[in-house]
Amino acid sequence: MPIFKHLKNKLGVILLAFLLNKIKVESLEHKYSLETRFIEVPLDHFAPSTGSQTFKLRYLINAKYHLKEGPVFVYTGNEGDISIFAQNTGFMFDIAPTFNALLVFIEHRYYGQSLPFGNASFASHENMRYLGTLQVLADYAFVVQHLKHLFFENVNPYDTYPIVAFGGSYGGMLAAWLRMKYPYSVIGAISSSAPMYFFPGMTSCDLFYEKVTRVFEKYDGHVQCTKAIKLGWDVINNLAKTQLGMDFISKTWKLCTKLKTFEDVDLLHNWLSNIYINLALSNYHYPSEVNTPLPAYPVQVFCEKLTTSFFNDTKGLIEHFGHALEIYTNYTGTKRCNNINNSFEDYSEFAWGYQKCTELIMPTCSTDADMFITKPWDYEKYSLDCYKKFGVKTLDPNWPLRAYGGKNLKYYSNIVFSNAMMDPYSCGGVTENVSNTIWSYNINDAPHIVDLRRADTADNNYLIEARSFHIQAIKKWLNMK
Numbered sequence: 001m002p003i004f005k006h007l008k009n010k011l012g013v014i015l016l017a018f019l020l021n022k023i024k025v026e027s028l029e030h031k032y033s034l035e036t037r038f039i040e041v042p043l044d045h046f047a048p049s050t051g052s053q054t055f056k057l058r059y060l061i062n063a064k065y066h067l068k069e070g071p072v073f074v075y076t077g078n079e080g081d082i083s084i085f086a087q088n089t090g091f092m093f094d095i096a097p098t099f100n101a102l103l104v105f106i107e108h109r110y111y112g113q114s115l116p117f118g119n120a121s122f123a124s125h126e127n128m129r130y131l132g133t134l135q136v137l138a139d140y141a142f143v144v145q146h147l148k149h150l151f152f153e154n155v156n157p158y159d160t161y162p163i164v165a166f167g168g169s170y171g172g173m174l175a176a177w178l179r180m181k182y183p184y185s186v187i188g189a190i191s192s193s194a195p196m197y198f199f200p201g202m203t204s205c206d207l208f209y210e211k212v213t214r215v216f217e218k219y220d221g222h223v224q225c226t227k228a229i230k231l232g233w234d235v236i237n238n239l240a241k242t243q244l245g246m247d248f249i250s251k252t253w254k255l256c257t258k259l260k261t262f263e264d265v266d267l268l269h270n271w272l273s274n275i276y277i278n279l280a281l282s283n284y285h286y287p288s289e290v291n292t293p294l295p296a297y298p299v300q301v302f303c304e305k306l307t308t309s310f311f312n313d314t315k316g317l318i319e320h321f322g323h324a325l326e327i328y329t330n331y332t333g334t335k336r337c338n339n340i341n342n343s344f345e346d347y348s349e350f351a352w353g354y355q356k357c358t359e360l361i362m363p364t365c366s367t368d369a370d371m372f373i374t375k376p377w378d379y380e381k382y383s384l385d386c387y388k389k390f391g392v393k394t395l396d397p398n399w400p401l402r403a404y405g406g407k408n409l410k411y412y413s414n415i416v417f418s419n420a421m422m423d424p425y426s427c428g429g430v431t432e433n434v435s436n437t438i439w440s441y442n443i444n445d446a447p448h449i450v451d452l453r454r455a456d457t458a459d460n461n462y463l464i465e466a467r468s469f470h471i472q473a474i475k476k477w478l479n480m481k
């Protein structure tokens with residue numbers, strides 16, 4: 001599913017990024033057909049006098065269920081190739097026939113095929129400076145205006161049109177923000193697993209890792225999975241004191257490059273942490289393929305590979321972990337070696353890293369209460385690291401609050417915030433009803449953005465009810481019975 005690859009850099013900074021080019025949409029079991037279109041949008045929406053410069057933004061359309069004057073459902077694209085999100089948002093396709101809806105998926109600028117300066121989009125700070133959420137929302141409002149003219153007759157700018165925004169995770173934040181910033185544009189927004197409050201001063205930094213730990217604890221049972229994982233850090237660090245020990249880890253875990261330095265061991269820590277996080281995020285009740293192919297309940301499968309018998313046996317522990325990790329790293333058995341060096345591998349990771357540095361600062365820290373290696377949140381280090389990577393000097397931690405109102409959501413209307421309670425990101429979600437038009441819906445026992453995925457025979461009642469809540473909300477906005 002839309003899923004985050006978590007790049008946790010040396011400083012303990014979590015960068016979320018979709019692993020784009022590594023996913024082959026063709027390989028997905030279900031493939032929805034979509035028509036590709038491009039539209040010229042202003043490069044800088046906030047300098048109309050110099051607004052002559054434009055670039056091509058991509059959007060995808062499915063009109064299979066659309067009847068004339070039927071509503072338009074718009075997915076506000078995340079940090080990645082839009083086709084991945086379209087293919088993984090089966091809920092919109094599932095409900096389109098009920099509403100006779102047209103489906104549109106808009107790509108986020110600087111991702112996929114929507115690069116303002118082509119392959120030079122990331123060549124300089126000058127070229128990257130149009131990458132920001134305010135520009136992105138203006139793109140989406142721009143495209144929605146265009147859609148009105150394409151799909152409704154005699155458009156009157158003062159009329160209300162049946163256009164609903166959808167989004168999951170970061171895309172869910174954008175869907176909600178589109179409704180908040182451009183209420184004339186969309187009549188409501190379904191915002192799934194969106195960490196709206198995951199910004200400085202709004203959410204305690206330790207909650208994210210705690211939530212990941214809770215997912216693993218669910219499978220503690222006889223294997224004591226979280227205890228083994230916690231023990232694992234000490235074992236690794238002890239082995240890493242000698243080159244012989246590092247060689248043993250490198251060989252057993254089939255690392256592409258041998259561990260040599262303290263920095264390499266730090267990379268290993270981050271690589272492991274990210275695997276745990278991604279397992280928790282993708283803990284779906286059926287096999288899935290978002291970042292990588294995974295079995296149903298991958299956390300459980302991972303934990304079952306561990307046994308307590310190796311607790312006193314260093315080498316045995318490393319070997320067992322090696323097998324367990326293959327659930328994530330090598331499920332199809334085709335991976336030659338593991339690259340733990342998560343330097344930015346593609347444009348999307350780079351773009352998302354930039355966004356995390358320039359405006360989307362989401363503080364995380366690990367403590368004794370979770371299964372991760374202890375790491376405080378260090379804003380100075382985060383900031384310094386951003387400067388090194390992107391030459392971005394000033395980071396203002398209060399920017400998200402000023403731009404989007406923080407927790408003052410009561411001034412807005414017509415948004416459903418759904419949270420999956422087994423999703424680590426729910427720690428930064430809107431988990432309480434705000435007003436009689438800003439709703440929160442908490443889905444028990446569910447992982448990240450599962451409600452926007454297509455219906456599956458293995459779905460439980462919590463999930464079925466959540467989707468019917470969304471349908472009721474949309475009907476209400478559209479004045480349908």
Ligand SMILES: *[C@@H]1O[C@H](CO)[C@@H](O)[C@H](O)[C@H]1NC(C)=O
Pocket residue numbers: 118119120
């Ligand atoms: C960028 O695109 C141009 C024109 O298509 C091409 O000639 C050039 O090789 C590309 N550069 C890179 C680094 O991909």
Ligand SMILES: *[C@@H]1O[C@H](CO)[C@@H](O)[C@H](O)[C@H]1NC(C)=O
Pocket residue numbers: 257258259260264267340341343
């Ligand atoms: C990671 O990448 C950096 C920069 O490319 C390199 O210097 C370092 O040796 C690599 N480390 C590992 C463990 O692959």
Ligand SMILES: *[C@@H]1O[C@H](CO)[C@@H](O)[C@H](O)[C@H]1NC(C)=O
Pocket residue numbers: 308309310311312
């Ligand atoms: C590990 O060793 C300790 C003492 O050295 C012992 O009390 C404990 O039972 C051992 N645990 C296992 C699982 O062998």
Ligand SMILES: *[C@@H]1O[C@H](CO)[C@@H](O)[C@H](O)[C@H]1NC(C)=O
Pocket residue numbers: 253254326329330332333334335336337338
């Ligand atoms: C992946 O699995 C195959 C088949 O079991 C094995 O030969 C290969 O060494 C594994 N690679 C890694 C990186 O675990």
Ligand SMILES: *[C@@H]1O[C@H](CO)[C@@H](O)[C@H](O)[C@H]1NC(C)=O
Pocket residue numbers: 431432433439440441442
């Ligand atoms: C919010 O209100 C709706 C409608 O009354 C209800 O179904 C839902 O459970 C409430 N959400 C929370 C988080 O209490």
